[in-house]
Amino acid sequence: ISGNSATEPECTTALPIGETQSVEIGHSDLKLQLLTCNVLTLLPGMQQQAACGAGGPTRLQTLIQQMKKEEITVFALQETRLRTDLRLKNEDYYLIHAPANQRGQFGIMVGFAKSHAFAFYDNGKPHAQGWFDESHFAIITAEPRLVILRVCNKFFKTIIIAAHAPHTGAPIEDIEAFWRRVDQELGTKYTNWPKLLMADVNCRVGDVPNQHIGTHGAETSCPKSDAFCQFLAAQQMFLPATFAELHKGPTGTWKHPNGTWTRNDLIGVTFDWPLSSCFSWTDIEMDFSLTKDDHRPARVCLKWSTVDKSQALEFKKTKQCPPQMCTAALQHLPAEP
Numbered sequence: 001i002s003g004n005s006a007t008e009p010e011c012t013t014a015l016p017i018g019e020t021q022s023v024e025i026g027h028s029d030l031k032l033q034l035l036t037c038n039v040l041t042l043l044p045g046m047q048q049q050a051a052c053g054a055g056g057p058t059r060l061q062t063l064i065q066q067m068k069k070e071e072i073t074v075f076a077l078q079e080t081r082l083r084t085d086l087r088l089k090n091e092d093y094y095l096i097h098a099p100a101n102q103r104g105q106f107g108i109m110v111g112f113a114k115s116h117a118f119a120f121y122d123n124g125k126p127h128a129q130g131w132f133d134e135s136h137f138a139i140i141t142a143e144p145r146l147v148i149l150r151v152c153n154k155f156f157k158t159i160i161i162a163a164h165a166p167h168t169g170a171p172i173e174d175i176e177a178f179w180r181r182v183d184q185e186l187g188t189k190y191t192n193w194p195k196l197l198m199a200d201v202n203c204r205v206g207d208v209p210n211q212h213i214g215t216h217g218a219e220t221s222c223p224k225s226d227a228f229c230q231f232l233a234a235q236q237m238f239l240p241a242t243f244a245e246l247h248k249g250p251t252g253t254w255k256h257p258n259g260t261w262t263r264n265d266l267i268g269v270t271f272d273w274p275l276s277s278c279f280s281w282t283d284i285e286m287d288f289s290l291t292k293d294d295h296r297p298a299r300v301c302l303k304w305s306t307v308d309k310s311q312a313l314e315f316k317k318t319k320q321c322p323p324q325m326c327t328a329a330l331q332h333l334p335a336e337p
Protein backbone atom coordinates (compact mmCIF):
# COMPACT_ATOMS: atom_id res chain seq x y z
CA ILE A 1 0.00 0.00 0.00
CA SER A 2 1.45 3.38 -0.84
CA GLY A 3 0.75 6.42 1.29
CA ASN A 4 -0.39 9.79 0.01
CA SER A 5 -0.78 13.27 1.42
CA ALA A 6 -4.46 12.76 2.09
CA THR A 7 -3.97 9.79 4.39
CA GLU A 8 -0.51 10.09 5.95
CA PRO A 9 -0.69 11.38 9.52
CA GLU A 10 0.52 14.83 10.35
CA CYS A 11 3.68 14.86 12.44
CA THR A 12 1.63 16.16 15.35
CA THR A 13 -0.66 13.12 15.23
CA ALA A 14 2.11 10.56 14.90
CA LEU A 15 2.57 10.54 18.67
CA PRO A 16 0.52 7.68 20.11
CA ILE A 17 -0.35 9.81 23.15
CA GLY A 18 -1.17 13.39 22.29
CA GLU A 19 -1.95 14.61 25.79
CA THR A 20 0.45 12.63 27.97
CA GLN A 21 3.90 13.40 26.55
CA SER A 22 5.08 14.56 29.98
CA VAL A 23 4.70 11.07 31.47
CA GLU A 24 7.97 9.17 31.91
CA ILE A 25 7.38 5.88 30.10
CA GLY A 26 10.60 5.58 28.10
CA HIS A 27 10.75 3.75 24.80
CA SER A 28 8.13 1.02 24.60
CA ASP A 29 6.89 -1.41 22.00
CA LEU A 30 3.10 -1.73 21.76
CA LYS A 31 1.15 -4.73 20.52
CA LEU A 32 -2.60 -5.08 20.18
CA GLN A 33 -4.15 -8.42 19.27
CA LEU A 34 -7.68 -7.60 18.06
CA LEU A 35 -10.55 -9.99 17.41
CA THR A 36 -14.18 -9.52 16.36
CA CYS A 37 -16.87 -12.12 15.74
CA ASN A 38 -20.64 -12.49 15.54
CA VAL A 39 -21.28 -15.33 17.99
CA LEU A 40 -25.03 -15.65 17.22
CA THR A 41 -25.75 -16.29 20.92
CA LEU A 42 -23.98 -16.86 24.23
CA LEU A 43 -27.03 -18.48 25.76
CA PRO A 44 -26.42 -22.12 26.75
CA GLY A 45 -28.52 -24.68 24.95
CA MET A 46 -29.96 -21.90 22.77
CA GLN A 47 -32.51 -21.25 25.53
CA GLN A 48 -33.13 -17.52 25.95
CA GLN A 49 -34.55 -18.00 29.43
CA ALA A 50 -31.54 -19.90 30.75
CA ALA A 51 -29.25 -18.14 33.19
CA CYS A 52 -25.83 -17.30 31.81
CA GLY A 53 -23.08 -15.66 33.82
CA ALA A 54 -19.53 -14.73 32.93
CA GLY A 55 -18.11 -17.63 34.96
CA GLY A 56 -18.72 -21.34 35.06
CA PRO A 57 -19.17 -23.82 32.19
CA THR A 58 -20.92 -21.44 29.81
CA ARG A 59 -20.27 -20.70 26.17
CA LEU A 60 -18.87 -17.29 27.06
CA GLN A 61 -16.28 -18.83 29.35
CA THR A 62 -15.32 -21.32 26.62
CA LEU A 63 -14.75 -18.48 24.15
CA ILE A 64 -12.79 -16.47 26.70
CA GLN A 65 -10.51 -19.42 27.41
CA GLN A 66 -9.73 -19.63 23.69
CA MET A 67 -9.02 -15.91 23.49
CA LYS A 68 -6.79 -16.02 26.55
CA LYS A 69 -4.80 -18.84 24.97
CA GLU A 70 -4.43 -16.80 21.78
CA GLU A 71 -3.33 -13.75 23.85
CA ILE A 72 -6.14 -11.56 22.51
CA THR A 73 -5.83 -8.12 24.11
CA VAL A 74 -9.08 -6.56 22.85
CA PHE A 75 -12.14 -8.35 21.46
CA ALA A 76 -15.69 -7.51 20.37
CA LEU A 77 -18.55 -10.01 20.18
CA GLN A 78 -21.79 -9.20 18.38
CA GLU A 79 -25.20 -10.79 18.93
CA THR A 80 -24.59 -12.07 22.45
CA ARG A 81 -28.35 -12.11 23.14
CA LEU A 82 -27.60 -11.72 26.85
CA ARG A 83 -29.65 -9.43 29.08
CA THR A 84 -26.93 -8.60 31.57
CA ASP A 85 -25.50 -5.48 33.19
CA LEU A 86 -22.99 -3.25 31.46
CA ARG A 87 -19.99 -4.59 33.37
CA LEU A 88 -19.48 -8.32 33.92
CA LYS A 89 -16.97 -10.00 36.22
CA ASN A 90 -14.28 -12.24 34.76
CA GLU A 91 -10.79 -13.09 35.99
CA ASP A 92 -9.18 -12.86 32.55
CA TYR A 93 -10.88 -9.89 30.87
CA TYR A 94 -12.58 -6.61 31.74
CA LEU A 95 -15.97 -7.11 30.10
CA ILE A 96 -18.24 -4.28 28.99
CA HIS A 97 -21.61 -5.39 27.67
CA ALA A 98 -24.58 -3.72 26.02
CA PRO A 99 -27.55 -6.05 26.70
CA ALA A 100 -29.87 -7.47 24.07
CA ASN A 101 -33.11 -5.64 23.37
CA GLN A 102 -36.47 -6.51 24.91
CA ARG A 103 -37.02 -9.21 22.30
CA GLY A 104 -33.72 -10.88 23.22
CA GLN A 105 -32.00 -9.80 20.01
CA PHE A 106 -28.49 -8.41 19.46
CA GLY A 107 -26.24 -7.46 22.37
CA ILE A 108 -22.54 -6.48 22.11
CA MET A 109 -19.62 -7.29 24.40
CA VAL A 110 -16.12 -5.76 24.42
CA GLY A 111 -13.29 -7.30 26.42
CA PHE A 112 -9.85 -6.05 27.49
CA ALA A 113 -7.21 -8.51 28.67
CA LYS A 114 -6.14 -8.59 32.29
CA SER A 115 -3.52 -11.31 31.85
CA HIS A 116 -1.78 -10.10 28.67
CA ALA A 117 0.22 -6.87 28.44
CA PHE A 118 -0.01 -4.47 25.49
CA ALA A 119 3.26 -2.55 26.11
CA PHE A 120 6.76 -4.00 26.38
CA TYR A 121 10.31 -2.95 27.20
CA ASP A 122 13.07 -3.23 24.59
CA ASN A 123 14.01 -6.64 26.00
CA GLY A 124 10.53 -7.96 25.28
CA LYS A 125 9.36 -8.11 28.89
CA PRO A 126 5.95 -6.57 29.71
CA HIS A 127 6.14 -2.93 30.73
CA ALA A 128 5.26 -2.31 34.38
CA GLN A 129 2.47 0.04 33.22
CA GLY A 130 1.63 -1.85 30.04
CA TRP A 131 -1.50 -3.61 31.34
CA PHE A 132 -5.11 -2.58 30.94
CA ASP A 133 -6.82 -1.19 34.02
CA GLU A 134 -10.51 -0.53 34.57
CA SER A 135 -9.73 3.19 34.87
CA HIS A 136 -8.62 3.19 31.22
CA PHE A 137 -12.18 2.75 29.87
CA ALA A 138 -15.17 5.06 29.66
CA ILE A 139 -18.49 4.16 28.04
CA ILE A 140 -19.71 6.68 25.46
CA THR A 141 -22.56 4.59 24.02
CA ALA A 142 -23.96 1.19 24.98
CA GLU A 143 -26.87 -0.08 22.88
CA PRO A 144 -27.90 -3.54 21.63
CA ARG A 145 -26.19 -2.91 18.27
CA LEU A 146 -23.55 -0.37 19.19
CA VAL A 147 -20.89 0.07 21.87
CA ILE A 148 -18.51 3.03 21.76
CA LEU A 149 -15.73 3.22 24.34
CA ARG A 150 -13.02 5.74 25.12
CA VAL A 151 -9.71 4.08 25.95
CA CYS A 152 -6.88 6.19 27.33
CA ASN A 153 -3.67 5.23 29.13
CA LYS A 154 -0.04 6.37 29.30
CA PHE A 155 0.82 4.76 25.97
CA PHE A 156 -2.08 5.40 23.61
CA LYS A 157 -5.61 6.67 23.30
CA THR A 158 -8.37 5.48 21.00
CA ILE A 159 -12.09 5.27 20.47
CA ILE A 160 -13.29 1.68 20.02
CA ILE A 161 -16.45 1.20 17.99
CA ALA A 162 -18.05 -2.24 18.32
CA ALA A 163 -21.02 -2.44 15.97
CA HIS A 164 -23.57 -4.78 14.41
CA ALA A 165 -24.96 -3.16 11.27
CA PRO A 166 -28.33 -4.08 9.70
CA HIS A 167 -28.18 -7.07 7.34
CA THR A 168 -28.09 -6.68 3.58
CA GLY A 169 -31.81 -7.39 3.30
CA ALA A 170 -32.69 -4.33 5.38
CA PRO A 171 -34.00 -1.19 3.64
CA ILE A 172 -31.22 1.12 2.52
CA GLU A 173 -32.74 3.84 4.71
CA ASP A 174 -32.17 1.70 7.82
CA ILE A 175 -28.55 1.01 6.88
CA GLU A 176 -27.84 4.69 6.21
CA ALA A 177 -29.54 5.66 9.46
CA PHE A 178 -27.39 3.19 11.40
CA TRP A 179 -24.05 4.60 10.22
CA ARG A 180 -25.35 8.16 10.64
CA ARG A 181 -26.17 7.29 14.23
CA VAL A 182 -22.65 6.01 14.85
CA ASP A 183 -21.31 9.32 13.51
CA GLN A 184 -23.68 11.26 15.74
CA GLU A 185 -22.72 9.27 18.84
CA LEU A 186 -19.06 10.06 18.19
CA GLY A 187 -19.91 13.74 17.92
CA THR A 188 -17.18 16.38 17.59
CA LYS A 189 -15.52 15.86 20.97
CA TYR A 190 -13.52 12.90 19.69
CA THR A 191 -12.90 14.07 16.13
CA ASN A 192 -9.13 13.98 16.56
CA TRP A 193 -8.99 10.71 18.50
CA PRO A 194 -7.63 7.62 16.70
CA LYS A 195 -10.40 5.08 16.14
CA LEU A 196 -10.67 1.30 15.88
CA LEU A 197 -13.73 -0.42 14.41
CA MET A 198 -14.63 -4.01 15.34
CA ALA A 199 -17.87 -4.87 13.62
CA ASP A 200 -20.22 -7.14 11.79
CA VAL A 201 -20.69 -4.67 8.95
CA ASN A 202 -23.05 -6.86 6.90
CA CYS A 203 -21.99 -5.40 3.56
CA ARG A 204 -19.77 -6.16 0.59
CA VAL A 205 -16.71 -4.08 -0.28
CA GLY A 206 -13.55 -4.17 -2.39
CA ASP A 207 -14.67 -3.67 -5.97
CA VAL A 208 -14.25 0.12 -5.71
CA PRO A 209 -10.79 0.43 -4.10
CA ASN A 210 -9.31 3.48 -2.43
CA GLN A 211 -6.95 4.22 0.45
CA HIS A 212 -9.50 2.89 2.94
CA ILE A 213 -10.53 -0.33 1.17
CA GLY A 214 -8.30 -2.51 -1.01
CA THR A 215 -9.08 -5.09 -3.67
CA HIS A 216 -8.01 -8.21 -1.78
CA GLY A 217 -10.91 -10.64 -1.47
CA ALA A 218 -13.13 -8.10 -3.22
CA GLU A 219 -16.86 -8.71 -3.12
CA THR A 220 -19.42 -6.97 -5.30
CA SER A 221 -20.75 -3.91 -3.52
CA CYS A 222 -24.12 -2.24 -3.96
CA PRO A 223 -25.68 1.09 -2.95
CA LYS A 224 -26.26 -0.38 0.52
CA SER A 225 -22.47 -0.48 1.01
CA ASP A 226 -22.06 3.27 0.46
CA ALA A 227 -22.94 4.41 3.99
CA PHE A 228 -20.30 2.15 5.54
CA CYS A 229 -17.65 3.24 3.02
CA GLN A 230 -18.43 6.90 3.73
CA PHE A 231 -18.17 6.23 7.46
CA LEU A 232 -14.69 4.74 7.03
CA ALA A 233 -13.54 7.75 5.05
CA ALA A 234 -14.99 10.24 7.53
CA GLN A 235 -13.31 8.51 10.49
CA GLN A 236 -9.99 8.03 8.65
CA MET A 237 -9.71 4.26 8.95
CA PHE A 238 -8.62 1.47 6.62
CA LEU A 239 -9.53 -2.24 6.48
CA PRO A 240 -6.41 -4.44 6.69
CA ALA A 241 -8.33 -7.52 5.50
CA THR A 242 -8.89 -5.87 2.12
CA PHE A 243 -5.18 -5.38 1.33
CA ALA A 244 -3.16 -8.34 0.02
CA GLU A 245 -0.01 -6.96 1.65
CA LEU A 246 -1.63 -7.15 5.07
CA HIS A 247 -4.00 -10.15 4.98
CA LYS A 248 -3.09 -13.82 4.87
CA GLY A 249 -5.39 -16.75 4.17
CA PRO A 250 -9.15 -16.90 3.58
CA THR A 251 -11.23 -13.76 3.94
CA GLY A 252 -14.71 -15.17 4.66
CA THR A 253 -16.08 -14.88 8.19
CA TRP A 254 -19.71 -16.00 7.68
CA LYS A 255 -21.02 -18.96 5.72
CA HIS A 256 -24.13 -18.30 3.66
CA PRO A 257 -26.73 -21.12 3.60
CA ASN A 258 -25.71 -21.70 -0.03
CA GLY A 259 -22.22 -22.64 1.17
CA THR A 260 -20.44 -19.42 0.17
CA TRP A 261 -18.18 -17.71 2.71
CA THR A 262 -18.53 -13.92 2.78
CA ARG A 263 -16.62 -11.20 4.63
CA ASN A 264 -19.23 -9.89 7.06
CA ASP A 265 -16.88 -9.12 9.96
CA LEU A 266 -14.17 -6.48 9.65
CA ILE A 267 -11.68 -4.59 11.78
CA GLY A 268 -11.00 -0.98 10.82
CA VAL A 269 -7.71 0.61 11.87
CA THR A 270 -6.84 4.27 12.32
CA PHE A 271 -4.40 6.01 9.99
CA ASP A 272 -3.05 7.96 12.97
CA TRP A 273 -0.74 5.42 14.57
CA PRO A 274 2.84 5.03 13.23
CA LEU A 275 2.46 1.28 12.77
CA SER A 276 5.54 -0.84 12.19
CA SER A 277 3.43 -3.95 11.56
CA CYS A 278 -0.18 -4.67 10.66
CA PHE A 279 -1.23 -8.27 10.04
CA SER A 280 -4.77 -9.50 9.32
CA TRP A 281 -6.31 -12.97 9.05
CA THR A 282 -9.51 -14.97 9.46
CA ASP A 283 -8.99 -17.47 12.25
CA ILE A 284 -10.06 -20.92 11.12
CA GLU A 285 -8.61 -22.68 14.19
CA MET A 286 -10.59 -21.01 16.98
CA ASP A 287 -14.04 -22.57 17.35
CA PHE A 288 -16.67 -19.83 17.64
CA SER A 289 -19.40 -21.81 15.91
CA LEU A 290 -22.41 -23.55 17.43
CA THR A 291 -23.78 -26.68 15.73
CA LYS A 292 -22.07 -25.93 12.42
CA ASP A 293 -19.02 -24.03 11.20
CA ASP A 294 -20.61 -20.82 9.95
CA HIS A 295 -18.96 -18.03 11.99
CA ARG A 296 -15.24 -17.32 12.13
CA PRO A 297 -13.40 -14.52 13.95
CA ALA A 298 -11.65 -11.71 12.10
CA ARG A 299 -8.29 -10.87 13.64
CA VAL A 300 -5.69 -8.11 13.32
CA CYS A 301 -2.35 -7.70 15.10
CA LEU A 302 -0.93 -4.16 15.35
CA LYS A 303 2.55 -3.15 16.48
CA TRP A 304 4.17 0.24 16.93
CA SER A 305 6.55 2.03 19.29
CA THR A 306 6.38 5.01 21.59
CA VAL A 307 9.22 7.46 22.18
CA ASP A 308 10.57 8.62 25.49
CA LYS A 309 9.82 11.93 27.19
CA SER A 310 12.93 13.76 26.00
CA GLN A 311 12.27 12.92 22.35
CA ALA A 312 8.63 13.93 22.63
CA LEU A 313 9.46 17.26 24.23
CA GLU A 314 12.20 17.97 21.69
CA PHE A 315 9.74 17.24 18.87
CA LYS A 316 7.25 19.62 20.46
CA LYS A 317 9.85 22.40 20.54
CA THR A 318 11.29 21.93 17.05
CA LYS A 319 8.10 20.77 15.25
CA GLN A 320 10.24 18.13 13.52
CA CYS A 321 9.51 14.44 13.63
CA PRO A 322 12.09 12.15 15.20
CA PRO A 323 13.25 9.79 12.42
CA GLN A 324 11.47 6.76 13.83
CA MET A 325 8.14 8.61 13.84
CA CYS A 326 8.05 9.73 10.21
CA THR A 327 6.93 6.44 8.65
CA ALA A 328 3.62 6.89 6.85
CA ALA A 329 0.77 5.14 8.55
CA LEU A 330 -0.07 3.25 5.37
CA GLN A 331 3.43 1.83 4.88
CA HIS A 332 2.82 -1.16 7.11
CA LEU A 333 5.17 -4.11 7.21
CA PRO A 334 3.12 -7.30 7.29
CA ALA A 335 4.63 -9.65 9.83
CA GLU A 336 3.04 -12.58 11.56
CA PRO A 337 2.14 -11.90 15.21
